[in-house]
Amino acid sequence: MAHNVPVAAGRAAEAVTTKMTARDVNVFYGAKQALKNVSIDVSRENVTAFIGPSGCGKSTFLRCFNRMNDTVDSAQVSGRIQLDGKDIYSPDMDVVQLRARVGMVFQKPNPFPKSIYENIAYGPRIHGLARAKPDLDIIVESSLRRAGLWDEAKDRLNESGTAMSGGQQQRLCIARAIAVDPEVILMDEPCSALDPIATAKIEELIDELRGKYAIVIVTHNMQQAARVSQKTAFFHLGSMVEYGDTSMIFTNPVQTRTKDYITGRYG
Numbered sequence: 001m002a003h004n005v006p007v008a009a010g011r012a013a014e015a016v017t018t019k020m021t022a023r024d025v026n027v028f029y030g031a032k033q034a035l036k037n038v039s040i041d042v043s044r045e046n047v048t049a050f051i052g053p054s055g056c057g058k059s060t061f062l063r064c065f066n067r068m069n070d071t072v073d074s075a076q077v078s079g080r081i082q083l084d085g086k087d088i089y090s091p092d093m094d095v096v097q098l099r100a101r102v103g104m105v106f107q108k109p110n111p112f113p114k115s116i117y118e119n120i121a122y123g124p125r126i127h128g129l130a131r132a133k134p135d136l137d138i139i140v141e142s143s144l145r146r147a148g149l150w151d152e153a154k155d156r157l158n159e160s161g162t163a164m165s166g167g168q169q170q171r172l173c174i175a176r177a178i179a180v181d182p183e184v185i186l187m188d189e190p191c192s193a194l195d196p197i198a199t200a201k202i203e204e205l206i207d208e209l210r211g212k213y214a215i216v217i218v219t220h221n222m223q224q225a226a227r228v229s230q231k232t233a234f235f236h237l238g239s240m241v242e243y244g245d246t247s248m249i250f251t252n253p254v255q256t257r258t259k260d261y262i263t264g265r266y267g
C-alpha cells in the first residue's frame with residue numbers, strides 16, 4: 001500500500017505518495033563494497049536526482065530498484081527495498097512484472113531492431129495488456145503522445161526504430177517504458193549521448209511526466225539535476241552524503257562534501 005507522508009519542513013505541507021523505499025541497502029561486487037547503508041524514499045510527485053562523482057554508486061543504487069543488479073553475477077544486494085510496501089527482493093516477487101512496474105531508460109538509447117510500432121507494442125502484448133490490434137493501436141498512440149513523439153512518428157510507424165535520431169530513439173525508449181503502464185521510471189544518464197536540443201526535449205518530457213510516474217534520474221550534469229528534479233541525493237564513495245530538496249542541495253547544502261562537489265572542487 002502507498003502511504004502519504006508530509007514533505008520536509010521548509011515548504012508548505014503537501015502530501016506526497018511514497019512509491020518506493022530503500023532501507024540500509026548495501027551492494028558488493030565480489031569483495032568490493034559499492035554501496036554503503038543507503039536509505040531513501042522515492043515519491044510519485046517529485047523527480048529524484050542522484051548526483052555524485054564517477055564511481056560513487058549512483059547507477060548501482062538505481063539498479064537496485066528494479067533488481068537490474070540480479071543480472072550481474074558478482075553483485076550481492078542486502079537491505080530492504082519496497083514498492084508500495086512490498087519487498088521487491090522477496091522470493092515471490094515476479095521480476096518480469098517488477099521491471100514492467102519499475103521501468104528503466106538507459107544511457108544509450110536501445111530501441112529494438114524492429115519497427116517503431118513494434119517497439120511500443122511488444123511489451124503490452126507480452127504482458128497481456130492488449131487483446132487485439134485496435135487495443136494495441138491505442139496504446140502505441142497514447143505512449144508515443146505521452147513521450148512527445150507522436151507527431152514525428154505517426155507517419156513512419158512501420159520504419160525501424162533504429163533509423164530515428166538519437167533523441168527520438170531515447171523518447172521511443174521512454175514511450176516503450178510507458179506502454180506497459182509503469183509506476184516508476186528509472187533513468188540512468190538518459191541524456192549523456194544526446195545533443196543539447198535533444199537533451200532539452202527529454203528534460204521537458206521528464207517535467208511533463210512528473211506526478212504521473214515516480215521518476216528517479218542519475219545524472220552527471222548538475223545543471224540538469226537542478227532543472228528537472230525536486231529532490232536530490234548526493235553520493236560519494238558509495239555513501240549517500242546528503243539528501244533533500246534540490247533547491248536546498250544546490251544553494252545551501254549542509255555537508256562540506258556536497259558543497260565541495262556542487263562548487264566544482266572535485267568530481
Ligand SMILES: Nc1ncnc2c1ncn2[C@@H]1O[C@H](COP(=O)(O)OP(=O)(O)OP(=O)(O)O)[C@@H](O)[C@H]1O
Pocket residue numbers: 029034052053054055056057058059060061072074220
Ligand atoms: N559490474 C560490476 N562489477 C564490478 N564492479 C562494478 C560493477 N559495476 C560497477 N562497479 C563498481 O562499483 C562502483 C560504483 O559504480 P557505479 O557504476 O554504480 O557508479 P556511478 O556513480 O554510477 O558511476 P558513473 O557516474 O561513472 O556511471 C565503482 O567502483 C565501479 O567500478
